[in-house]
Amino acid sequence: MAHESELATGASTPENMADKEVLKTARTEIGRRSSRGRYDRETVYQILDEAWICHVGFVFHGSPFVLPMAYGRQGDQLVLHGAVNGRLMSSLAGGIDVCAEVTLVDGLVFARSTFHSSVNYRSVVILGRAVLLEGEEKVEALGAVVEHLMPGRSADARPSTVQELRATAVLSLPIHEASAKIRSGPPGDAEKDLDLPIWAGVVPLETRAGAPITAPDMRLQIGAPEYARHYRRPGRGHEEDRLPI
Numbered sequence: 001m002a003h004e005s006e007l008a009t010g011a012s013t014p015e016n017m018a019d020k021e022v023l024k025t026a027r028t029e030i031g032r033r034s035s036r037g038r039y040d041r042e043t044v045y046q047i048l049d050e051a052w053i054c055h056v057g058f059v060f061h062g063s064p065f066v067l068p069m070a071y072g073r074q075g076d077q078l079v080l081h082g083a084v085n086g087r088l089m090s091s092l093a094g095g096i097d098v099c100a101e102v103t104l105v106d107g108l109v110f111a112r113s114t115f116h117s118s119v120n121y122r123s124v125v126i127l128g129r130a131v132l133l134e135g136e137e138k139v140e141a142l143g144a145v146v147e148h149l150m151p152g153r154s155a156d157a158r159p160s161t162v163q164e165l166r167a168t169a170v171l172s173l174p175i176h177e178a179s180a181k182i183r184s185g186p187p188g189d190a191e192k193d194l195d196l197p198i199w200a201g202v203v204p205l206e207t208r209a210g211a212p213i214t215a216p217d218m219r220l221q222i223g224a225p226e227y228a229r230h231y232r233r234p235g236r237g238h239e240e241d242r243l244p245i
């Protein structure tokens with residue numbers, strides 16, 4: 001947990017990196033519904049490992065942008081990649097501040113009132129500065145993105161050529177100044193609404209893979225590998241929001 005001086009300034013120290021908790025600063029301290037906040041790395045990593053899309057916010061030439069991206073996690077680093085000449089990559093490579101967020105939606109919460117209706121979710125916000133990776137670090141980090149999205153695929157797919165690697169920028173964002181927020185469970189209706197003749201409850205939601213569709217230009221008779229036939233994200237959603245099997 002951060003010290004008071006850090007909370008005041010948003011400053012961070014390298015020794016925090018080894019902590020079991022991410023750094024809570026004035027910027028990442030959850031204000032609204034603070035009881036839903038989590039700062040332990042275990043929770044943060046579980047969310048990051050189950051999800052696979054992040055939204056990266058940054059300012060480019062004075063305008064704010066938020067772009068969806070795939071990502072990977074290497075220990076306490078979030079790995080992003082993209083075309084070297086892309087707007088995000090070229091800006092990030094220059095060392096600008098970013099805010100990355102990841103969200104898992106576990107359910108829709110139907111309260112008796114629209115006011116108390118909500119969403120069950122697990123989300124992470126990371127603030128920091130991404131650095132450009134080169135050489136072997138870059139190749140390994142790129143592998144982490146592939147394995148995050150498609151576990152098992154690296155062993156089968158053709159590796160990137162030197163030219164392909166040159167066209168790809170890979171960035172590493174420390175999972176350091178961050179926060180997680182979780183809402184779970186039933187609606188929190190007002191006592192005065194409990195006798196209303198209106199259904200209330202949760203509709204669980206989850207991402208499920210369908211059956212693989214073989215590419216029409218396949219020239220060889222190769223069946224879909226196990227990791228494609230039985231694709232699933234690690235974790236099965238929040239305990240209270242699990243879909244019945």
Ligand SMILES: Cc1cc2nc3c(=O)[nH]c(=O)nc-3n(C[C@H](O)[C@H](O)[C@H](O)COP(=O)(O)OP(=O)(O)OC[C@H]3O[C@@H](n4cnc5c(N)ncnc54)[C@H](O)[C@@H]3O)c2cc1C
Nearest residue numbers: 027028029030031032103119121123124125178179180181
């Ligand atoms: C799927 C989904 C739908 C949502 N829908 C709405 C909506 O319609 N309206 C609405 O007002 N809010 C919604 N929220 C909650 C929203 O993300 C904010 O938590 C909330 O709006 C409070 O914002 P704030 O600016 O007061 O945050 P503060 O609590 O003041 O934010 C301070 C810091 O807390 C951390 N933080 C805040 N929110 C989150 C979060 N969700 N995950 C991780 N860290 C966080 C960040 O580090 C942030 O910098 C939704 C969240 C999710 C995941």
